[in-house]
Amino acid sequence: MVSFLLNAIPGAIVAPEGIILEIVPAKPEWIPMDVISSIGHKETAVIVSKMLGREVPLSRISTPVMKPGDVNWAALYQGPRLPEGATELPEGATLRFYRVAAMRGTDWPCIRGNHANCAGIHGTVSEFGTTADVFTCPCPHHDRKE
Numbered sequence: 001m002v003s004f005l006l007n008a009i010p011g012a013i014v015a016p017e018g019i020i021l022e023i024v025p026a027k028p029e030w031i032p033m034d035v036i037s038s039i040g041h042k043e044t045a046v047i048v049s050k051m052l053g054r055e056v057p058l059s060r061i062s063t064p065v066m067k068p069g070d071v072n073w074a075a076l077y078q079g080p081r082l083p084e085g086a087t088e089l090p091e092g093a094t095l096r097f098y099r100v101a102a103m104r105g106t107d108w109p110c111i112r113g114n115h116a117n118c119a120g121i122h123g124t125v126s127e128f129g130t131t132a133d134v135f136t137c138p139c140p141h142h143d144r145k146e
Contacts, residue, residue, distance in 0.1 A: 004038040004063045005031060005048070005056060006074045009100065013066045019102050021066070023074070026099040028052050031073050038063045039075065043082040047095060048075045050087070066102035074098040 009023070028051055039045045040060040049056045066072065079093025089095060 001069075001071070003032060003035050003070075004072045005035045006063060006072055006100070007039040007041055007044045007048070007077065009074060009076075010063055013063050013072070013100075013102075015065045015067070019066055019068070020104070022101045022103055023098050024101075026073065026097045028097055030099065031097065035073055036061075041082070043084070043086040044075065044077055044095075046087050047077075047082075047089060051075075051095065066100075068102050068104040070102045072100040074100050 009021070013019075014021075031052060033054070037045065037056050037059040038061050039048060039056060039058060042058045045056050045058040063072065075095055075097055077089075077093065077095045080090055082090070082093075
């Protein structure tokens with residue numbers, strides 16, 4: 001299966017009829033060796049290359065619409081605008097990796113009627129030592145107030 005490494009979540013990956021995207025933290029070593037770079041910012045490509053320990057080329061290609069079962073990867077930067085020629089993250093900036101998976105609505109545990117799993121989609125992601133709101137539960141069978 002072809003997967004792409006993104007530096008943003010582009011609208012182009014969303015089909016006109018919509019799709020559910022599960023976006024969860026990922027470790028750099030989980031990024032497949034054969035991932036296709038779709039990183040369109042030179043400085044971001046340089047920094048991601050250093051973080052992954054392999055070349056990730058600048059590549060301003062269009063990423064195809066995701067279908068259920070597709071998986072892409074994202075290196076998402078948060079911080080001030082990267083200065084031209086940057087090879088390191090500025091102070092206070094972060095670049096985190098995520099797994100971006102496309103799902104059908106029926107892939108969500110509570111839509112299948114298993115409400116016991118609803119609480120399991122929120123909480124601490126222990127490998128990263130942070131609390132991550134993995135995705136918002138759209139279950140029509142109960143009202144979530146969080």
